[in-house]
Structure formats: C-alpha cells, structure tokens
Amino acid sequence: MTSWFFGLAIFLVHLLGFFSAVLALLSSRTSQGAVAWIISLVTIPYLAVPAYWIFGRPRFYGYVSARGERDTVLRRVLANYRERLEPFLADARNPDVRAVEKLALMPLTSGNQAELLIDGDATFASLFAGIDAAEEYLLVQFFIVRNDALGLKLKDRLQQAAERGVRVYFLFDEVGSRNLSEGYLRDLSDAGVEVSAFRSSRGFKHRFQLNFRNHRKVLVVDGCEGWLGGFNVGVEYLGEHPRHGPWRDTHLKLTGPSVLGLQEAFWEDWHWATGTVINLTWEPRVTCEECQNVVIVPSGPADRQETASLLVQHAIHSANERLWVTSPYFVPDQGVQDALRLAAMRGVDVRIMIPERPDHLLIYLSAFSFLPDMVRAGVKVYRYQPGFLHQKVILIDDSAAAVGTVNLDNRSFRLNFEITAFIPDRRFAGEVRLMLERDFADCRRISHDELQRRPLWQKLISRAAYLTAPIQ
Secondary structure (H helix, E strand, C coil), X not given: CHHHHHHHHHHHHHHHHHHHHHHHHHHCCCHHHHHHHHHHHHHCXXXXXXXXXXXXXXXXXXXXXXXXXXXXXXXXXXXXXXXXXXXXXXXXXXXXXXXXXXXXXXXXXXXXXXXXXXXXXXXXXXXXXXXXXXXXXXXXXXXXXXXXXXXXXXXXXXXXHHHCCCEEEEEECCCCXXXXXXXXXXXHHHCCCEEEECCCCXXXXXXXXXXXXECCCEEEECCCEEEEECCCECHHHHCCCCCCCCEECEEEEEECCCHHHHHHHHHHHHHXXXXXXXXCCXXXXXXXXXXXXXXXXXXXXXXXXXXXXXXXHHHHHHCCCXXXXXXXXXXXXXXXXXXXXXXXXXXXXXXXXXXXXXXXXXXXXXHCCCHHXXXXXXXXXXXXXXXXXXXXXXXXXXXXXXXXXXXXXXXXXXXEEEEEEEECCHHHHHHHHHHHHHHHCCEEECCHXXXXXXXXXXXXHHHHHHHCHHHC
C-alpha cells in the first residue's frame, strides 16, 4: 500500500510538472526563459514546480481578476472622471508623447505644476506639510515604512489628520514593510486610519504569487496635490544610516489634473487589497500660473504589456541629443541594453548613473557582466561617490523628463507595481538637467580598461550573478 501511494505521488508531481511546463510554454516572456523552465519542470519537477509557481509566473493573475471586477463595479466612476478631464486634455501632437499616452492608458493633461524635491529634508518637509494641510482625505502608499524616528513622525501626522476628521487610507507592501510592527499599525487603526497591506498573495487561490511587489510611493491630498518618487519612510532616506552614508534621491510634487492619475492608481491598488471602493473627489483643479503637461504612467505585472520596459525603451529611442538615466539597480534586459548601445552609436550622449556603494550585492555584481559591451559601444557609465544613489530619473534631450519609482531591472520591469510621471516640458527638463549635472560632478566615470582589468574570478562571479537577474 505504501509503495502504491509513493508511486501515485511521483506520478502526480510529474503530471503537475508537465502542466506547469505547458503554462511556461504559453506564457513565458522569452524563448530562453520558456526553454529553461520547461526543461527544469519536466526533469526535476520536485524542485522546479514550487520555484515556478513562486518565481516564474509572468503576470499577477489575481490583480488581473480584481481589475476585471473593477471594470464592472467601478466603470461608471472612472467614466465620469475621464469626462471631467476632457477640458484639461493636452494636444499630444508629438508622436513620442502619444506613444506614452497609449502605454500609460492615461491621458496627457494640461494645467499641472511639477516641483522637484531633492533629497530627504526637502521631500519630507513637503510631504508632511501636505499631510498637515489635508481637509478631506489622504491616500498614503509606500513600499517600505519603518518603525523608526521618521516612521513615527509619519504615524503621528496621520493620527492627527484622522483625529481632526480627515479620512486617511494607509497602504503598504507586506514584503517591503515586513518589519513594521503590529503596534504601529494598531495605533493608526485606533486613531481612525484605514490600514491595509497590499498582500500580493491575498486569498487562497493567489497564495503562490509571492514574487510580486507594490513598489509605488504615492501621497495624494484631497485629490489636488500629489507626490511620487524614490523615497520610502526610514531614517536611512535622510542619510542617517552609517553603512549607506548620505542618501541621494529625488521626489516630485504635482498639482493639477495629473494628480487624479496618481489617485486612480492608488484607488485600484486599494480595491485589490481590501475589495472596497473609496469615495473620492474626481474634480480636476488647476492652480498653476506656468503650467506643464504631465502623463502619469502606472505599470505592473497585471498589465497586458510590459509597460515599464517599453517606456524606458521608448525614451531611449526618442532621444536625439542626450539620454541621462539614474538608477540604483541597473540590470536591464537585453532589449534595453541593445537600445542604449544603439543610441550611443548614433551619437546620443548616453549617460548612466549608478551607485558606487552596493545596496544589493547580486545586482551590483550583475552589472559587471554587460557593462564592458556597453562602455565599448560609447555608453558613459558613472558611479556616484558621496553616498548611496537611489533616484530614478530619465532626461530626454532638453524636452522631457521622467521621475518615478522604476529601476532599470527585471523586477521593476515585470514584477513590481510602479508609477512614473512623464513630463514633456522644456522648463522642467532644464531643471532636471541642472540637477543631474551637479550629480555627475560627484561621480567617477568607469573606463573600459578598468572593467577589463578585473580578475577572472570576479568576471565569473558577475556572470553567475547575472543569471539570477530574472528573480532579483
């Protein structure tokens, strides 16, 4: 009897491996990935099957289902909101901007003001002032929230807002904020704050979707002011971590109709996390004198296409004079690597700014496996010296810039929910250029000789680390 059950178990594991291999064949993003998964699932299903169902799923199917529910339950609200936006829709005559609109599934809106917030003091002063000024509601979302001095300041302000009658919705990623204490969350709830983890594995049928993260950092105040960018909530983001040293990051404050794009992204995430519909204000408001056009670009593993990767590739292909990119984690896929090399070959000033000090060792090592080819093609790679570089910024010529949460790696391209503000405005692009010029002055440029002089063992380790890029 025991041998019969044992044989049946083996048969069922191999059957599940075969079934999973079929799914991998139908849904893997690349032929190389499909081949690797199929061989593993058929030959060693005992190890490969659990790995595939945790790390190999290409789309966040639970969120896709929730989005379908939203399309039936909330479609009327969205339709009314989009109708109200019509007077503020900008004429995207530039085909490059129209392409971004189609990627984002959100319109280019006029009547906005974008303010760069450089480093922690400026960013959190602005965030906290916005929270303190809220009258109707606050939408608060971070990937990481720590129960430290900065996290406690955030908690105190949210509690005070709730106590004065403001509706506060606080959303955090359960993995990024895994060390956030129950006491912290209970204090918020006791003050009247609506609290929820994003929980990519919510529900029994979605329990294997552990590899997806909500990496967005969004704050919306009363539907008229919004913030997004690189900052999470922890004292290291103020430069108070001894290992990282000074922290270089960029955030963005928006006013105007584009804030409703941030609000829509949060609204959809909250609906996935809680199943509830928040009653919000969807009336566009314009307060700026020198206004800018903005497209909000949410992206994530529930999208029908790889929005973040395509956005980056589009930015590269549309650059004619310069393409400056900053990212703390730089392990782009082959398509982005090829696009960067081709841009440099056609004479574009392609500059990549990455940290000198590693934050994640595997990602740091992975870059050395492909940097020699990029530098040889004319891509200029700089390492930021004073401390840790965490900003996610793209400058395209002198005409457009993007600020958001997207890193140039597989996780941001395919596994994380991210959000970016794309701003096709020469004045804003000029501000970004001045900011990045100051940063480049604090960098050292990597030479091809430096990369080639590395010992063989370092090259082998870098190549091995690069093989893990799809799940980093």
